[in-house]
Amino acid sequence: MAGRELPQLTESTFSPDRTRLAAIEACHRAGLDPADMVLLRHQTNAVYQLSTAPVVVKVVRPGIRHTEDVVKLVWWLAEQHVPTVPLLDIEQPMHLAGCAVTLWRYLPQSQAVSAEDIARPLLSLHRLGPVPLELPQLDALGMIRHSIEASTIVSDVERTVLEEFLNDVAARLRLVETSEPRLIHGDPQHRNTLWDNDVQGAVLCDWESAAFGPVEWDLVTVEVHCRRFGFPPEEYDQFCERYGRDVREWSSYEVFKNLRELRMITTNARKSARGTPQAAEVHRRIAQLGENSNSRWFIL
Structure with missing residues (x-):
């Protein structure tokens, strides 16, 4: 009723x-x-x-x-x-x-979206002029701190590891020069992009993370997802070619890469319940912090 x-x-x-x-x-x-x-x-x-x-x-x-x-x-x-x-x-x-x-x-999916497909709608977004809307400023550090504090699945040892890693990234972030803040998607990736048969192209979805911030945040998000979740390296190369920029060539790429991966780890630490496969994946990612940045993650 x-x-x-x-x-x-x-x-x-x-x-x-x-x-x-x-x-x-x-x-x-x-x-x-x-x-x-x-x-x-x-x-x-x-x-x-x-x-x-x-x-x-x-x-x-x-x-x-x-x-x-x-x-x-x-x-x-x-x-x-x-x-x-x-x-x-x-x-x-x-x-x-x-x-x-x-x-x-609902958009029926007739084909899988590749990283290359994400480039066109993302570039269209980043090229927009002034936006006459109220949206938050990107606050990755604040969101990470909140997620660490709110998580019920991380141990005291893991919390210390996360906080120390965050402090190191925050210190290096103070030296970073980014592009001027503009409208960004906040979480562009394969699962936040769908194929639209009507336009014969990809469209963006899941806009809850939209904010004003540097486009480098969106670009490193695509890169992290391609690298961590097992997509072929050439797929990200094709994204860079179509978008017109490879964020890996940016002098502050390593700092933003660490910041983005920490955001992904801590956000899932906050959302996951004890004893679930999602929690197990969070624990595994924390244990790998600072190690091989090419190790495979399982998508949550």
Whole structure:
């Protein structure tokens, strides 16, 4: 029954059985049938695909407060012809169970997205002029510190390792000169890019990390994902060729690489529950800090 009260979700209760209730309620309010809804992903956010309509429902993790700005951003990006997954043309976000819920058009995936495919929409984003919207400034150090403090799975020894690594990176970061802050995606990578058959090209999705910051953050994100998650080296080379820049040639690449990988480790340390495969992967990554930067990570 639409309009029912749902239990408020928290970081520790953000689980599939609870987020499904929020997604179902959002469907009812939008006049959609949630029968046989399929869970696609449940790590950063909960993402469900409807079986009865070409729609994806995203339940945003509690604590992410700027979803209204994300919705405004996506509408604006569409007006600027930046390739992005379209929102459903309804009033959103909805606020249910302490979470923001958004509804998107489902894009059937006829082919896998490569790093090369990410270059065009990302370059289109980075070339934008002034953005008439309120978005946060990129604060990687602050987010890492928050995640270290909030994690319930890291040991005292691991927490010390993370804090020492962060302090070292922060000291080196003070000497870095980046490009002027502009609109960045914040987390461009294969799983945040989809193939759109209508335009015969890739489009960006998952805009919750959008911020004003240096484009080097986006570029090193693509590089880290390609290197750590086992994509062929030539795939990243093709990205660089199409985008027109190889961030590995930047003098501060090593600092940003370490910062980005630490952000990925600590964010998952905050989101993962004890005793899960995700937690095991976090522990493995922490144990490897400062070692071979080409060692393979398992995607979460």
